[in-house]
Amino acid sequence: MIQMIIKKLIDQVKLHFFTVLKWVLLPFILMFVVFWVGKSYDVEVSNLTRDTAAVLHGHPYDGMISMLGLFLWSASAAICFLAFAVIRKADSEFKNILLFGGMLSLFLGFDDTFQLHEEVFIHAFPFAEKLFYLVYIGSIAGYFLLQWRNLFETKVLFWVVAMCLFLVSMILDNVDPFISHQVYYEDCCKFAGIFLWFMYYANTAYSVLKLEKR
Numbered sequence: 001m002i003q004m005i006i007k008k009l010i011d012q013v014k015l016h017f018f019t020v021l022k023w024v025l026l027p028f029i030l031m032f033v034v035f036w037v038g039k040s041y042d043v044e045v046s047n048l049t050r051d052t053a054a055v056l057h058g059h060p061y062d063g064m065i066s067m068l069g070l071f072l073w074s075a076s077a078a079i080c081f082l083a084f085a086v087i088r089k090a091d092s093e094f095k096n097i098l099l100f101g102g103m104l105s106l107f108l109g110f111d112d113t114f115q116l117h118e119e120v121f122i123h124a125f126p127f128a129e130k131l132f133y134l135v136y137i138g139s140i141a142g143y144f145l146l147q148w149r150n151l152f153e154t155k156v157l158f159w160v161v162a163m164c165l166f167l168v169s170m171i172l173d174n175v176d177p178f179i180s181h182q183v184y185y186e187d188c189c190k191f192a193g194i195f196l197w198f199m200y201y202a203n204t205a206y207s208v209l210k211l212e213k214r
Contacts, residue, residue, distance in 0.1 A: 066112075069191050072198040073109030077102045083205035087212050093150050094208045100143050101201050108136075133170065154207065158200035165193030 031049070038045035047055045053062050080102030087095055110116065111132070140163065144151065151159065172186035179185070 065187060065191050069194045070109060070113055072194045073105055073112060076198045076201045077105035077109060079205045080105060080201050083209055086209060090212055092208065092212065094154070094204065097147055097150055097154070098201070098205060098208065100147070101204075104139060104143065105197070105201070107139075154204045155200065158196045158203065162193040162196035162200065165189045165196065169193065 034048050035045050037043070038048050052058075053060055056062075080098045084095060084098040084102060087098075116132070166189075169186050169189040172182055172189065
């Protein structure tokens with residue numbers, strides 16, 4: 001068995017060595033950019049690579065619901081893009097639902113991860129947060145208007161309820177606190193919305209792939 005494993009490994013090296021070498025350079029290039037940014041802005045480079053809780057000397061479970069939300073954004077994007085890649089040459093009316101769903105998931109996930117509209121771009125111009133909300137609403141409204149017929153061929157109620165939960169979370173985030181634990185309720189609505197978003201695209205991708213397989 002050991003000889004068989006060694007032989008298989010050698011075969012893999014012969015077949016895929018340069019492909020793996022090419023792709024393994026990408027994360028190292030990214031790490032070089034991170035190192036350069038840290039040194040340029042006088043930031044400890046390990047703060048850019050370590051876990052947030054470790055950098056801030058917090059507990060491992062600090063922000064755990066936020067982290068789970070990021071997993072769901074990532075999973076939604078991956079599912080959509082993979083399903084689209086499988087059916088992109090097929091004559092399916094659901095291709096654009098998956099493609100644009102993946103793009104929206106990726107965009108919203110990036111914003112959620114790096115707090116783009118809350119912290120990053122607001123320093124560039126003061127109305128960044130409001131502008132981002134307009135981009136969100138415009139993108140989602142355009143997506144719905146262009147795809148509403150196809151959306152209603154799926155279990156779109158998941159998606160609609162997710163939108164309602166995001167709206168409630170957005171409202172709670174933009175009004176002065178009027179109830180105790182308001183941030184907690186805001187995050188509850190947001191996480192529930194992300195979960196339903198994930199469920200919608202996972203179910204849609206599964207149904208589309210199952211349909212195409214017939």
